[in-house]
Amino acid sequence: MVASCVFCRIVAGLATADVVREWDDVIAIRPLDPVTPGHILVIPHTHVADVGEDAFVSARTMACAAELAAELPAANVITSKGSAATQTVAHLHLHVVPRTAGDDLPLPWTPQQHAAG
Template identity: 85%
Template sequence: MAAACVFCRIVTGQAPADVVREWDDVIAIHPVTPGHILVIPHTHVPDVGQDPGVSARTMACAAELAAELPAANVITSKGTAATQTVAHLHLHIVPRTAGDDLPLPWTPQQHTAG
């Protein structure tokens, strides 16, 4: 556990969280965005590239949750250049619907003059 890590504090019960599901070694919480779920391993691993076993286990739990949705993005980032803001592995499950216009970095975006 990293004392300054918000996700470490959540998995140890030292910080509040809206828990969606919990396994022995992984927790899923609702962050601020409605419908969005974060899947976080109990083990402090800085990112998806640090420990393949922890990453795989976290993805397995995320897959269980994603299976309950008709459509979703499951996303993680590695490093600040890839938009990682918390240095503790976490997966985002983002429910999707046709036409929701959620921009992703690899999809073409429509820009209009403002």
Template identity: 90%
Template sequence: MATACVFCRIVAGHAPADVVREWDDVIAIRPLHPVTPGHILVIPHTHVPDVGELPGVSARTMACAAELAAELPAANVITSKGTAATQTVAHLHLHVVPRTAGDDLPLPWTPGQHTAG
């Protein structure tokens, strides 16, 4: 456990979290600032900096995120690797973001959100 890592502290029970679901090796929590109603973070117990490390942990975490996404009519499942990709916590986590038509949540690839340059 990386003691400075907020997600490691949550997994260890040393920091508060609104737990949605737990597996033996993965936890799902509500983020402090959800981008849509029902937004969930899926976090492995193992401290892995990002999706590019320990592919087995990444795959297991994605399988748990897929279980949650299967319960939704529409969703984005997103992770980031590195600060340039908007990663703010250096512990692998996947966002399961429920979507509805017209929710106006832009993603980087949403038409009109950025210009190539």
């Protein structure tokens, strides 16, 4: 555990979170500021900085995110590596973002994002 890491603190039970699902080694929580209804963060118990640090932890976390995404008719499953890629917490986490037609949620590679810029 990294004491200064909010996700490590959540996993250790030292910080509160709205837990959606738990596995032996991964937890899924609702973010404080969801981008869509049903937005979930999937976080490994093991502290790794990002998706590039430990392939096994990353794969396990993705498997759990895939379980959650399978329950949705449409979703983005997203992670970021590094601040230039918009990572704001240096602990691997995947966003499972439910989508609906016409929700207009802009992502960096979508036409809406380019029109907004």
